[in-house]
Amino acid sequence: QSALTQPPSASGSPGQSVTISCTGTSSDVGNYNYVSWYQQHPGKAPKIIISEVSKRPSGVPDRFSGSKSGNTASLTVSGLQAEDEADYHCSSYAGGDNLWLFGGGTKLTVL
């Protein structure tokens, strides 16, 4: 069982928007604005797409956006494209002994 909770799957048609949630606790997601999201295509390494809740690194399309409310962070993918089909992982800084937590990952399918 992962420390952060994500839905195992999500889907949408091309052009639609999809939101993936990431739920932690008041000790991690709720306590720090250091939530990041990673995209992972099959057989590939994770790639950062969102840092610090909502910041997009250079080169990441603005179709990807992040937000947070309380203990839950969210990733929204707007204008879905075929190449967005991948696994998405959230992560949160947690301080303490276990500094970083990951979610279980969400498989996004573009229908």
Place this chain on the structure above:
Amino acid sequence: EVQLVESGGRVVQPGGSLRLSCEASGFTSDKYTFYWVRQAPGKALEWVSLINWDSSHTYYADAVKGRFTISRDNRKNFLFLQMNSLRSEDSALYYCAKGGLYYYDAMDVWGQGTTVTVSS
């Protein structure tokens, strides 16, 4: 080009030891925090360890504390993970990842990973 390349993964028996390496290139690595993150087949990512820029601070996940040791050689741009008392549950693809200047900075560059299989 900023790049991380891991090596050292192989099949090892339970109770055995292994040393993973990660070579950084394309940037000056000595300023940054580095991580090891693992992923068992079909499973979630799991943070394993963190080392700060000058090796003065290291942190470990509870699952590996006391068995794994992270280290770095800034002169040669290498990161290492010494893994002792290996268990079957340590079998995974091990990634090294670059962070920022602070422990809470995200992992912004990842290697392709090296596979560790613990089996008799």
